[in-house]
Amino acid sequence: MIFDSIRSKSSYTIRINTSSRILTLYKSGIPIKKYGVAVGKPSTPTPKGKFYIINKIINPGGPFGARWLGLNIRGYGIHGTNNPSSIGKSISNGCIRMFNRDVIELSKMVPIGTPVDII
Template identity: 75%
Template sequence: MYSILINRAARKLTLYKDGKFFRQYTVAIGKPSTPTPVGNFRIINKAVNPGGPFGARWLGLSIRGYGIHGTNNPSSIGKAISNGCIRMHNRNVIELFNLVPIGTPVRIV
């Protein structure tokens, strides 16, 4: 079973498998005026090539309107620049998308 921890201060997404560290990725988070929400969520939907600024994959969270997704602006990764979503490099979000099922817990701190 997978779980995801997103550390906003470090701008890192850490993927755990069976409670043990598995992978880590640098991410972009929400800008100060539209911060990434803190709390415990789940992945509730997934989409391939969702279009627009969402890059190659979308993993929707159980808080309406927020998700983990790719980007058409790779230079934004590592910055506080989004409207609250978590952005990843497309190659990384494709890897994550292929690993985690709907229902995966996501904790944002």
């Protein structure tokens, strides 16, 4: 499958801990950066599991801030926010929110196919 070959070329992985609200970026298995994030509220929790980035959108508009990194679970992604005070809280509809400066930085580093482990 083409997607598997794209995925295998990424030396980056992302782990999102919904309890601590921390996204950790790894390169070749070594943590290189940590970001505070917002996660889903109790009524719309962030899904847990192993996913992959399937698309990247610059300036998606609306509440999605400066970047969108879509996951291979319909309707969910890692994105910026037009509400920076939400970072560090359980407040989203299930997506992972980041400060716009952080999601821009992350988006520049990780390719489509990057594994995302949400715990």
